[in-house]
Amino acid sequence: MRFYKLLMDDSDDRDVVAYCIDTKGFEQYELSEGKYIHNWNSEITFYFDPKEGERLTDYLANNLGWFIVSERFKAILEKVDDGIQYLPINVVIKGENKILKGFSVANILNVVDALNLENSDYSVFELDGESIYSIKKYALCKEAIQSKHIIKLKGDEIPIFISEELRELIKKNNITGCDFLEVKVI
Numbered sequence: 240m241r242f243y244k245l246l247m248d249d250s251d252d253r254d255v256v257a258y259c260i261d262t263k264g265f266e267q268y269e270l271s272e273g274k275y276i277h278n279w280n281s282e283i284t285f286y287f288d289p290k291e292g293e294r295l296t297d298y299l300a301n302n303l304g305w306f307i308v309s310e311r312f313k314a315i316l317e318k319v320d321d322g323i324q325y326l327p328i329n330v331v332i333k334g335e336n337k338i339l340k341g342f343s344v345a346n347i348l349n350v351v352d353a354l355n356l357e358n359s360d361y362s363v364f365e366l367d368g369e370s371i372y373s374i375k376k377y378a379l380c381k382e383a384i385q386s387k388h389i390i391k392l393k394g395d396e397i398p399i400f401i402s403e404e405l406r407e408l409i410k411k412n413n414i415t416g417c418d419f420l421e422v423k424v425i
Contacts, residue, residue, distance in 0.1 A: 240424050241403040242379055245298075245389075248418040253294040257285035257301045257330055267303050271396045273350030275324055284329040285342075296416030299330070299342060306399060310341035315408050319388040322349035352393040353383035358425050378423035 263280040297312040324346040330339040358378035388402040
C-alpha cells in the first residue's frame with residue numbers, strides 16, 4: 240500500500256492564484272478541521288487577475304490554503320471517496336467580473352488517527368505550554384488508512400494524503416495543479 244502527501248504544483252508561472260477578500264465569517268482554518276459545514280455561504284468569491292496568471296488549474300491555488308477543486312477534479316474524487324463535502328464558491332476574473340462556474344472547496348471529512356511518530360522525522364517545540372510537532376517526513380499507520388483514498392491526520396489536519404489509486408486517477412485524467420510526495424506506510 241502506497242500513500243502520498245498531496246502538494247500544490249506551483250512550477251508554472253502562468254498558473255492562477257485566486258484571492259478571497261471576504262470569507263463571509265468563515266475562519267481560514269475552519270475548513271482544515273474535517274468537520275461538516277452546515278451554514279456554508281455560496282456567495283464566497285475568489286478573484287484572480289489574468290495579467291498575473293491565466294492558466295486555471297484543477298487544484299486551484301488560493302490565499303487561504305483551501306482545497307479548491309474544479310468540476311473535473313471533483314468528479315475524480317467522487318469516484319473513489321464519499322468522505323468529502325463540496326462547498327460551492329465563485330471564481331471571478333478581476334476587471335471582467337466574469338464568474339467561472341464549477342469550482343468548490345473540497346472539505347475533507349476523513350480525519351484519522353494514522354500518524355506513526357515512531358517512523359516519522361519530526362521535531363517538538365513548546366508554545367504557550369503546549370507541545371507542537373513539526374513533521375519533516377511523515378509515516379502513516381497502515382491499519383488506520385486501509386480502504387481510505389483521501390485523508391487528513393487527527394491533530395495535524397492541514398496536509399492532505401491520498402492513496403496510490405487516487406494518485407493514478409489524477410495522473411491518468413491529467414488533473415492539473417497537483418504534485419505528490421510519497422510517505423512511509425508502516
